[in-house]
Amino acid sequence: MPYTTILFYVLAFITVVSAVVVVFNKNVIHSAFSLFFALFAVSGIFVLLRADFIAITQIMIYVGGILILLLFGVMLTTKITDIELRSKNLNTIPGIIFTVGIISILVFIITSTKWHVKAPVVNEETVSQIGKMLLTNYLLPFEIASIVLLVALIGSAMFARRIKD
C-alpha cells in the first residue's frame, strides 16, 4: 500500500470526524475548534492533489481569517459562563434522514458514472501558472473579485457599527 493511500485515509478520517463533531456538538466553542481541524485536514487533501498554493491559501484564509472571524462572532454574541453557549437542535431525525438520503444519492451517482479520467499531470509548481491564469484568462473575474471585497469591507463595517440615536 503506497504511503499516499494511507495519508489520504488518515486525512479523510480527520476531516469527516471533525465535521461530525462540528455538526453534532452542543457547545459552540467546541464546534469552532473542531472546524479548525477539519479545515487543516482539507488543506492536507489539497497537498495530496498537488495543489500547493491552494493548500497554503486554505490555511491562511480559512484558518487564519474565517475561523478567527467565527470565533469573534461566538464570543461577541454569547456569554461564556452562560448556559446560552449551548445550542439546541431542531428536527434532528428528519434532518438525518434527509442528509443520509442526499449523501447516498450523491455516492450512487459518483460511483456509477464513467468519469473521463486522464493520467494526472504532475505540475512542477502551480504558483506561476495560477499567476499567469489570473492576469490573462481570468482577468475580469479577478478585478470583479477585488470590487466584491471592497464592497464587503465597507458593508460589514457599516453593519457592525453600533448606531446611537
Add this chain to the structure above:
Amino acid sequence: MEIGLNHYLVLSAILFGLGLFAMITRRNAILVLMGIELILNAANINLVAFSHFGGMGVDGQVLTIFVMILAVAEAAVALGIVLNLYNNFATVDVDEANTMKD
C-alpha cells in the same frame, strides 16, 4: 489500492451532507455559517480533484481561489448581520428572529 477520483468525490459528498445537516438543523446562526463553510470546502475539494484528474491544467485551482474570496466576503457580511441580530433581539437563535423590527 490506488486513490482515484471517486475517493475524493465521495469525501466531498460526505462533507457536503454534513454541512447541509448543520444548516437545516442547528438554530445558532454561527453554526449555520460553519455549515456553509463546510459546503464551500466540499465544493473546493471537487474543483481541485477534477482539475488534477481531468488533465486540464490549473483552471480548477483558479476557480477555487475565487470561491475562497467569496467565502471571506460572505463570512464578513454575515457576521455583521449576526452582530446586529444580537444587538436587536439579544439572541442569535434564527428561529427567534421572525419579525423585521421589534
